[in-house]
Structures are given as C-alpha cells and as structure tokens.
Amino acid sequence: MAAPLKVLIIGGGIAGPALAYWLSRIDAKVTLIERSPHIRASGQQVDLRAQGVYMMKKMGIEDAVQAAAVRESGTQLVDTNGRTKAFFPTVQNGALKQSFTSEYEIMRGDLVNILYSLTQNCENVNHLFYTTVDSITQDDENDPHGKVHVNFTHGAQEDFDLVVGAEGTGSKTRAMMLGPDAPDPRRRVEGAGKGFIGYFSIPSKPEDSDRGTFCHLPKTSVSRIIATRKDCPEITRIYMLMYGTDDALEKAYASGNLAQLKKAFAGIYQDGGWECNRFMEALQNAPEADDLYCTPLEEVHLPRGSWSKGRVVLVGDSAHTKTPEGFGTTWGLIGPYILAGEIAALYGTARWTPSAAVIQGAKNYEEKFRPVVTARHGSRSWIEYVTLPTSRLGTRLLHTFAPVAAHLRFDQGCGLDRRTTKWRLPHYPELTNQLEKVCSTAASSFPDSYYYPELAKLSIDSGWTW
Ligand SMILES: Cc1cc2nc3c(=O)[nH]c(=O)nc-3n(C[C@H](O)[C@H](O)[C@H](O)COP(=O)(O)OP(=O)(O)OC[C@H]3O[C@@H](n4cnc5c(N)ncnc54)[C@H](O)[C@@H]3O)c2cc1C
Ligand SMILES: *[C@@H]1O[C@H](CO)[C@@H](O)[C@H](O)[C@H]1NC(C)=O
Numbered sequence: 001m002a003a004p005l006k007v008l009i010i011g012g013g014i015a016g017p018a019l020a021y022w023l024s025r026i027d028a029k030v031t032l033i034e035r036s037p038h039i040r041a042s043g044q045q046v047d048l049r050a051q052g053v054y055m056m057k058k059m060g061i062e063d064a065v066q067a068a069a070v071r072e073s074g075t076q077l078v079d080t081n082g083r084t085k086a087f088f089p090t091v092q093n094g095a096l097k098q099s100f101t102s103e104y105e106i107m108r109g110d111l112v113n114i115l116y117s118l119t120q121n122c123e124n125v126n127h128l129f130y131t132t133v134d135s136i137t138q139d140d141e142n143d144p145h146g147k148v149h150v151n152f153t154h155g156a157q158e159d160f161d162l163v164v165g166a167e168g169t170g171s172k173t174r175a176m177m178l179g180p181d182a183p184d185p186r187r188r189v190e191g192a193g194k195g196f197i198g199y200f201s202i203p204s205k206p207e208d209s210d211r212g213t214f215c216h217l218p219k220t221s222v223s224r225i226i227a228t229r230k231d232c233p234e235i236t237r238i239y240m241l242m243y244g245t246d247d248a249l250e251k252a253y254a255s256g257n258l259a260q261l262k263k264a265f266a267g268i269y270q271d272g273g274w275e276c277n278r279f280m281e282a283l284q285n286a287p288e289a290d291d292l293y294c295t296p297l298e299e300v301h302l303p304r305g306s307w308s309k310g311r312v313v314l315v316g317d318s319a320h321t322k323t324p325e326g327f328g329t330t331w332g333l334i335g336p337y338i339l340a341g342e343i344a345a346l347y348g349t350a351r352w353t354p355s356a357a358v359i360q361g362a363k364n365y366e367e368k369f370r371p372v373v374t375a376r377h378g379s380r381s382w383i384e385y386v387t388l389p390t391s392r393l394g395t396r397l398l399h400t401f402a403p404v405a406a407h408l409r410f411d412q413g414c415g416l417d418r419r420t421t422k423w424r425l426p427h428y429p430e431l432t433n434q435l436e437k438v439c440s441t442a443a444s445s446f447p448d449s450y451y452y453p454e455l456a457k458l459s460i461d462s463g464w465t466w
Pocket of ligand 1: 010011012013014015016033034035036040042043044045046047108131132133166167168169171172173199293315316317318328329332
C-alpha cells in the first residue's frame with residue numbers, strides 16, 4: 001500500500017471543498033486553505049444543471065441542496081415600464097430539461113456551506129482560513145518520490161504530493177505554475193467589449209416579483225440588462241449585466257475600492273428606466289448593498305496540456321472560467337470528481353510510483369474533462385444572442401418573439417448543446433465503492449447566508465494584496 005496521498009488545496013469556494021470531499025474518500029491527507037478569514041459564503045443564486053445535478057446526487061447532498069433551494073416560480077421579461085412581456089415557468093422534472101430558472105437554484109453561500117460540511121468532521125481533512133501560499137516549487141518529474149515544496153505566507157514550509165489551485169478566475173497558483181513568462185490566460189469574452197456582471201442586495205418592497213425578472217435597458221454607449229431575483233422575503237437581489245466598455249467601471253474594478261465601484265455602476269444604470277433609480281439609490285446608500293460582487297466577462301484559455309504541471313494542477317474556474325455561461329458551478333463540482341477519480345485509478349497500483357500516478361492522473365483529468373468544459377469557449381450560444389440583444393431593435397424583437405418561445409418551450413434544456421448532453425460522468429469505483437467512508441453527512445444547520453456585512457470588503461477580488 002502506498003502512503004496516504006498528501007494534498008494541499010488552495011481556495012475554498014466550490015471546487016476546493018468538493019475536491020477535499022472526493023479525496024477524503026480515498027484516505028488522502030488533505031489541507032484545504034482559504035485566504036478569507038472564514039468560509040467565504042457570499043454570492044448570489046447559482047444553479048446546478050445537467051450533469052451537475054447527477055454530481056450533486058452522487059455526493060449525497062441532494063436533500064441538503066433541496067432544503068436550501070431557492071423557489072423561484074420562473075423567469076420573466078419586462079419592458080422599461082415594468083410591463084411583463086414573456087414568462088418562462090420553472091420546470092420541475094430532473095436534470096436535462098431545465099428552464100432558465102433551474103430546479104436546483106441555491107444561494108452560493110448555502111452550497112459552499114454544504115460542501116464544507118461534508119469534510120468538517122473528517123480527521124484527514126484540515127481546513128485553514130486566512131491562509132495562502134507565497135511560492136511553490138517541485139522536484140523533477142522523473143523523481144519517483146518527488147514532492148511539491150510550499151512556502152505559506154505566514155512563514156511555514158511544507159511538502160505535498162499534490163497541490164491543487166482552486167482559487168477561481170484570478171488564480172495565483174496558476175500564475176506560479178505557468179511561470180513569469182507565460183501570457184495571462186484570461187481573455188475578455190469575444191464581442192462583449194469590457195463587459196461586467198455585478199450582483200448586490202437591497203431591502204425588498206412588497207411588490208417585488210418572486211420571478212426572476214429581466215429588463216433590457218435602452219442602449220447607450222454600452223448594452224445593459226438589469227434583473228431582480230428573490231430568495232427571501234426581506235431582500236431583493238439585483239443583477240447587472242453590461243456589454244461594452246465603460247472606463248470608469250474598468251478603473252473602479254482595478255482599484256478594488258467598493259465605494260468607487262458602486263459609483264461606477266450607478267453611473268451606468270442611473271435613469272435607465274424601470275426601477276433603476278430605486279436600485280441605484282439603494283446600491284449607494286443601503287448597507288445590504290455592501291455585498292456587491294462583480295467580475296469581468298472573461299474566459300480562461302489555457303493551452304492544451306497546461307491544466308497541470310507535474311504535481312501542481314488547477315480545478316474549477318482557475319482552469320476554465322467562462323462568464324456568464326451559467327455552468328461555472330456545475331463544472332466546478334464535476335472537475336474535482338474527475339481529478340480525484342483519475343488519480344485514484346493509478347495511485348497505489350503496482351505500475352505507477354506515487355509521484356507518477358499523480359502526474360499522469362492530472363493529465364488524464366484534463367484529457368477527459370477539457371473537451372466538455374471548453375466546448376463553448378470563444379463562442380456565444382444562440383441563447384446568448386437572443387437573450388442579450390445589443391440594440392434597441394434586438395430588444396424589440398426579443399419582446400415580440402419571447403412569448404412565442406415561451407409557448408414552444410424553447411427555454412427547456414436551456415444552455416445545453418448536443419455535445420454536453422451526450423457526455424456521461426465517468427465512473428470511478430475507487431471513489432464510490434466505499435460508501436461507509438463518509439465522515440459526516442451534510443450538517444443540518446448552516447449559518448444564515450442572507451447577508452454577511454463582514455465579508456463585504458472581500459467581495460472584489462482585485463482588492464487583495466496577497
Ligand atoms: C465571493 C464570490 C461570489 C460569487 N458569486 C457568484 C454568483 O452570485 N453567481 C455565480 O454564478 N457565480 C458566483 N461566483 C463564482 C462561482 O462560485 C464560480 O464561478 C464557480 O462556482 C466555480 O467555483 P471555484 O471554486 O472554481 O471558484 P470560486 O467560487 O471563485 O472560489 C475561489 C475561492 O478561492 C479563494 N481564493 C482566491 N485566491 C486565493 C488565494 N491566493 N489563496 C487562498 N484562497 C484564495 C477565494 O476567496 C474563493 O473562496 C462567486 C465567486 C466568489 C468568490
Ligand atoms: C521558501 O522559504 C525558505 C525559507 O525561508 C527559503 O529558503 C526558500 O528560498 C523559499 N522558497 C522560495 C521559492 O521562495
């Protein structure tokens with residue numbers, strides 16, 4: 001028997017804790033580090049789609065996800081006077097025929113908590129907060145006992161068999177792995193200029209709809225959509241999607257300054273029609289809006305074969321972001337399963353040294369998963385063209401034809417293409433044969449995730465100095 005695999009996972013969002021769970025099933029010794037001082041349970045609604053639904057069931061968290069799920073009755077389009085133009089009801093029939101509103105909509109924070117709870121009682125999994133890494137070096141790939149040498153920011157040094165970057169789009173592990181001369185693999189989404197997506201919370205009014213409500217605003221120098229969603233009575237969540245380039249927003253994002261960022265968004269959406277002025281007033285004055293989170297519309301394009309280098313490997317958004325595609329959470333949950341499964345299939349077998357098993361397993365993971373997850377990189381799906389029109393005429397056409405589409409149920413199977421639908425989750429007996437090895441089931445009580453003012457200052461990733 002090989003010694004337990006010793007793993008460092010950097011980043012405790014979706015992919016990090018999911019990987020910790022799968023590795024705990026093969027008795028790996030896992031350290032999961034997160035730079036935020038506590039579980040970073042912020043964010044708005046995320047959804048699990050297609051194979052993500054099966055993945056969630058495989059992880060045994062369906063009941064916990066169901067219990068925390070947001071019940072949204074459907075999605076509607078309104079015009080700038082607030083009149084409903086089309087309505088797409090939520091479909092409750094399993095995985096593949098979901099509408100714009102998934103049956104498994106859940107607040108990101110609730111999902112992060114559920115994933116953490118899977119390993120919180122595991123002796124083999126150590127969760128460390130307010131912790132990150134300064135440098136990573138590793139032994140030659142041919143060294144059968146080779147390790148990764150990690151220098152933590154607080155001064156400690158430790159060796160690992162495997163180091164995984166799960167830090168999201170701005171991954172520092174990725175930068176260290178690729179080296180200083182490699183180009184930054186982040187690209188702004190084709191045709192979207194320097195577009196952004198942003199979310200925040202405001203106090204509710206009784207007339208706020210329980211439907212996901214989308215309003216296309218008249219085009220200015222940029223194209224704008226604003227939307228509301230409701231997951232709890234007291235609070236309405238505001239979603240902003242902007243295509244085009246706005247210099248003030250670009251600068252504010254780079255500064256990482258929350259007040260400046262709020263001002264820049266208000267500059268774009270003020271006087272846009274519908275309830276924009278109420279939303280922008282709240283953005284700038286209501287304490288609830290301090291949870292503003294925003295991210296550029298961007299994709300991570302790594303050259304083939306570079307999701308890993310030796311014993312350092314990337315999962316989740318750090319390997320393959322595509323914003324705003326709606327599959328980030330689904331893929332963020334599946335990638336860790338495949339990585340753990342591919343390594344488990346080789347580790348401890350006679351043919352592979354421990355080090356070679358890790359290196360080859362990481363390569364196999366990319367080979368299996370990359371074609372699925374990057375299938376739609378660099379292109380916009382028809383659904384994006386239809387739902388994100390960039391002109392006045394486009395909006396008028398959308399409002400005219402959306403009711404027809406709703407009637408014909410075009411929205412069902414939303415976001416799926418044929419290649420994605422056909423793909424089946426691989427089966428790894430090494431991961432699933434020992435069901436009794438679950439260290440804990442999903443905890444029954446989670447911290448309230450409605451609103452975390454103390455985390456607000458952490459919402460803008462570019463604001464970190466380490
Ligand atoms: C605060 C937040 C809010 C979000 N809100 C939404 C949302 O409302 N809707 C949506 O669709 N998607 C949202 N996302 C993105 C979504 O979670 C991801 O697209 C997807 O789930 C893939 O997850 P991931 O684990 O790869 O990355 P992420 O979920 O981005 O998690 C990365 C984690 O790594 C941590 N981290 C980053 N750098 C370091 C470092 N150097 N050292 C240690 N830890 C580090 C981050 O603090 C974070 O906890 C949000 C992400 C974050 C971080
Ligand atoms: C890690 O820390 C040790 C001790 O401080 C130092 O000697 C070494 O150079 C560091 N490694 C890197 C790559 O910075």
